[in-house]
Every structure is written in structure tokens, then in C-alpha cells.
Amino acid sequence: MSARTVPPLQIGPHRIWPPLILAPMSGVTNRTMRALYKPFGLGLTVTEFVSSNALQHGNKRTMEMIDQHGLEKPVSTQLWGDDPAVMARAARVVRECGADIVDINFGCPAPKVVKTRGGSACLKDVERCEAIMRAVVCAVDCPVTMKMRLGWNEEQLVYIEVAKRAQRAGVAAVTLHGRTARQFYKGNSDWDHIARLKAAVGIPVIGNGDIDDATQAMDRMERSGVDAIMLGRATLGNPWLISQIADLMEGRPARQPPAPADRLRFAIVHYRTMVQELGESRAVPQMRKHVALYLKGIPGAATLRERIMHIDDGEGAIAVVEETIESLERCAEAA
Ligand SMILES: Cc1cc2nc3c(=O)[nH]c(=O)nc-3n(C[C@H](O)[C@H](O)[C@H](O)COP(=O)(O)O)c2cc1C
Known part of the structure; x- marks a missing residue:
């Protein structure tokens, strides 16, 4: 008998075990990919981000992005946009289509997204972030979570302010990728900031960025105190990393990678x-x-x-x- 080394992650009614989440990755984490990777030991998967504006038109490709396999439950569906009312409408649509959790994207740094004030551009205006979160929380009967970066740039590290507003707005958990939007993928994800966020809010915090090894994952989790970790790029071509981390969370030695x-x-x-x-x-x-x-x-x-x-x-x-x-x-x- 092995004893679990970390507790499950609770998001609303969902008890997520292990507290190990596949990061949303646009063009990658479609339903096929989520269903293929889930059995490696993921507690939760997140869809690619979906435009709240595009959801108003409901075209085939957009609807496919929010579609589920059934195997990968629970599923968090991620939305992006800049308008609270449009985000609220989109949240109702994805909830009706089976989302167990609605996740708000305040992290994407891609030019096509930030030029329409979406994704990480929202972090330039914390009032607007709060308005979006309140509108989405009011719109659905399932938990709402939010994923963000540290801020737009080094001079505006708003993550604690935005997470406190999230907590007051009724957001159930927050994910932090420890880079600013201006950094894109340069430098490292700063886990000291992630630890600071965990100490500053009462809602669950999910740490994200640069995890590529099972021992390092557990070490980051312990040192920062986060409630769960989210893995992105390192799982691609190597879903066995998920199983190795899940092993350590279950309290058994990490399995060897396959030949x-x-x-x-x-x-x-x-x-x-x-x-x-x-x-x-x-x-x-x-x-x-x-x-x-x-x-x-x-x-x-x-x-x-x-x-x-x-x-x-x-x-x-x-x-x-x-x-x-x-x-x-x-x-x-x-x-
Ligand atoms: C190809 C690709 C697509 C991504 N798409 C999204 C997305 O749709 N929504 C989102 O919140 N983050 C997106 N991200 C960011 C990841 O979710 C994650 O925050 C980032 O890759 C850092 O984690 P990692 O170092 O474990 O990869 C994307 C990252 C990559 C590499």
C-alpha cells in the first residue's frame, strides 16, 4: 500500500486526482489528444482556447474545439475575449455543450489575440479582468477558473491583484504561468512568484511553467505550496512524464520510461x-x-x-x- 504524497485538487464539486493537469495548447490539445493522454494519469485536461466572439457564430471548427470525447472527463473549456457580456454568453454555450469547468484565458501573448485586447492584454486593465470574471461566474452553474501570466510586462506584475479580484468574484481556482506576456517563452517561469501567489490567496493555485521532470515537479509543488501542477510542452512526445509524476503523487517510485x-x-x-x-x-x-x-x-x-x-x-x-x-x-x- 502506498500513501498519497499530495491531496487531491478540489474545484467546486470536482475532486481532481491526481492534481496534475494537461495545459491548454492551441492546435494541440484537441479532444483526440486529451483522450489519448488522460489515461497516462492526468486529473484534468483543458481544451484549446476558444474565442468567445467565434462562439457566437457557432461554426463547425469552433464547435469542434469545444467538443468532448467522453473519455477525458472532467473537462475544462477555456475561453478568451475582452467583452464581459460576450464572454458570459460564450460561457453559457460551452456549459450547455458539456464543459465541467469554464476557464478564462488572461495569459495568451499571441499578437492576433492581444491586438483585440484578449488573452494577456486583459492584464493591462485589472478592472476589466474583474468585470469579465464576474460576468462569467454569474453566467454558469459550474466552477469558473482563470489562467494568467504574471502581468503584461515586468513593470506591471498584477497577478496577485488579479487573483484577489478573482477570489472575490467567485472564481474557484487560478493557474499562474510564471512569465510576463512580453517574455513570450523567453527566460524561465518564475516559481517564486507562483509561491507568492499561493501565500496571497485562499483559492487553489495551480503552478505552471517549465516542468520537464518528475522529481523537479514534486519539488516545485512542495516549495511553492501550490495545489496542483499544470504540464504543457514537456508532455509532447513524452506522455510518460505524466505517469512518472502521477506515480510520485500516489506515493510509489516513478516508473522507468519505456524503451x-x-x-x-x-x-x-x-x-x-x-x-x-x-x-x-x-x-x-x-x-x-x-x-x-x-x-x-x-x-x-x-x-x-x-x-x-x-x-x-x-x-x-x-x-x-x-x-x-x-x-x-x-x-x-x-x-
Ligand atoms: C503550442 C502552444 C499552444 C498554447 N495554447 C494555449 C492556450 O490555448 N491557452 C492557454 O492558456 N495557454 C496556452 N499555451 C500556454 C501553455 O498552456 C502553458 O502555459 C505554457 O506552455 C507553459 O507551460 P509549459 O512550460 O509546461 O509548456 C500554449 C502553449 C503552447 C506551447
């Missing part, structure tokens, strides 16, 4: 599932990036990546991966 050939076998499952669910024309470009990441550390990876970049059909790319598995196995037998 390279087994990693690639999973890459094939991932590939075929994406083709089945998204169709070849959409799955192939997305899977080029994923396969490149699954190949990381495998001998000859650069050449294999290059070959796969030029293949336009799923089974053709899978044949290259299968060939690689055979050659890895021949090498293992010879050793």
Missing part, C-alpha cells in the same frame, strides 16, 4: 487515432510535429524527421516509424 521501440509503438497508435478522428489531411501535418518529438533521442532522429516531413500520407509516415522500430529491435538483439 525507444515502445515509445514509437505508442506514436503509431497516436498517429492512427488522429487520422481516424480528424481525417488524413488534418492529422498528417499535426502528426509531423508529434512524431518528431517521439523520435527525440533516438539514433538517426534528424534524418527520420526529415523523411517524415516530406511524406503526405499517414500510412507512409507510419511505415518509416515501423522501419525504425525494427531497426531498434535488431540493434537491441545484437547488443
Whole structure:
């Protein structure tokens, strides 16, 4: 019997175990990906961010972004926008479509988002942040959470102010990525700020940024005191990191990562599932990036990546991966 090393994360009625969350990643965490990664040990997954304006028109692609698999429950659906009334309407739509939690994005630094005053641009105006949070909380009967960066820039670190307003507005939990918007992905996520936020508010705090190792994840969690951690880029091509952290949270030693050939076998499952669910024309470009990441550390990876970049059909790319598995196995037998 192992004893859990951390408590579950409580968000409204949802008891989230383990307190390990897959970060929302636009163009990546679609329903297929969330369902594929959930069994590795995630407590919660978040959709890609969805524009509250686009939701008013309900086009097919937008509705697909908020669609769920069923396997990945509970699901948090993330919205972005600058207008409290539009955000409230969008929240009602996603709730009706099955969102268990509605998450508000105050973190995206992408130019196309901030130029319409959405995402991290909201952090330039804490009053507007509060108005958006209040409107969304009033609009739905499920918990509302919020994800943000430290502030727009170094001179305006508003995260504690915004989180206090979130708490007063009835927001159930807040995620902090420890960079400013102006930093994009430069420098490091500053976990001292994350610890400061945890000490400043009573609602659960989820820490995010630069976690890429199981021991480091637990260390960050302990030192900052956060209630949960959110993992993004490091899980891509390496969902086993999720299982390793989940092991440590369950109080057992972290499992060994799989052998390279087994990693690639999973890459094939991932590939075929994406083709089945998204169709070849959409799955192939997305899977080029994923396969490149699954190949990381495998001998000859650069050449294999290059070959796969030029293949336009799923089974053709899978044949290259299968060939690689055979050659890895021949090498293992010879050793
Ligand atoms: C490709 C990509 C897309 C992202 N899309 C979103 C998004 O839609 N919503 C959001 O809140 N954050 C988004 N992020 C930020 C991540 O959720 C996360 O905060 C960031 O990557 C830091 O965590 P990490 O170091 O574990 O990757 C995105 C990040 C990446 C790399």
C-alpha cells in the first residue's frame, strides 16, 4: 500500500486526482489528444482556447474545439475575449455543450489575440479582468477558473491583484504561468512568484511553467505550496512524464520510461487515432510535429524527421516509424 504524497485538487464539486493537469495548447490539445493522454494519469485536461466572439457564430471548427470525447472527463473549456457580456454568453454555450469547468484565458501573448485586447492584454486593465470574471461566474452553474501570466510586462506584475479580484468574484481556482506576456517563452517561469501567489490567496493555485521532470515537479509543488501542477510542452512526445509524476503523487517510485521501440509503438497508435478522428489531411501535418518529438533521442532522429516531413500520407509516415522500430529491435538483439 502506498500513501498519497499530495491531496487531491478540489474545484467546486470536482475532486481532481491526481492534481496534475494537461495545459491548454492551441492546435494541440484537441479532444483526440486529451483522450489519448488522460489515461497516462492526468486529473484534468483543458481544451484549446476558444474565442468567445467565434462562439457566437457557432461554426463547425469552433464547435469542434469545444467538443468532448467522453473519455477525458472532467473537462475544462477555456475561453478568451475582452467583452464581459460576450464572454458570459460564450460561457453559457460551452456549459450547455458539456464543459465541467469554464476557464478564462488572461495569459495568451499571441499578437492576433492581444491586438483585440484578449488573452494577456486583459492584464493591462485589472478592472476589466474583474468585470469579465464576474460576468462569467454569474453566467454558469459550474466552477469558473482563470489562467494568467504574471502581468503584461515586468513593470506591471498584477497577478496577485488579479487573483484577489478573482477570489472575490467567485472564481474557484487560478493557474499562474510564471512569465510576463512580453517574455513570450523567453527566460524561465518564475516559481517564486507562483509561491507568492499561493501565500496571497485562499483559492487553489495551480503552478505552471517549465516542468520537464518528475522529481523537479514534486519539488516545485512542495516549495511553492501550490495545489496542483499544470504540464504543457514537456508532455509532447513524452506522455510518460505524466505517469512518472502521477506515480510520485500516489506515493510509489516513478516508473522507468519505456524503451525507444515502445515509445514509437505508442506514436503509431497516436498517429492512427488522429487520422481516424480528424481525417488524413488534418492529422498528417499535426502528426509531423508529434512524431518528431517521439523520435527525440533516438539514433538517426534528424534524418527520420526529415523523411517524415516530406511524406503526405499517414500510412507512409507510419511505415518509416515501423522501419525504425525494427531497426531498434535488431540493434537491441545484437547488443
Ligand atoms: C503550442 C502552444 C499552444 C498554447 N495554447 C494555449 C492556450 O490555448 N491557452 C492557454 O492558456 N495557454 C496556452 N499555451 C500556454 C501553455 O498552456 C502553458 O502555459 C505554457 O506552455 C507553459 O507551460 P509549459 O512550460 O509546461 O509548456 C500554449 C502553449 C503552447 C506551447
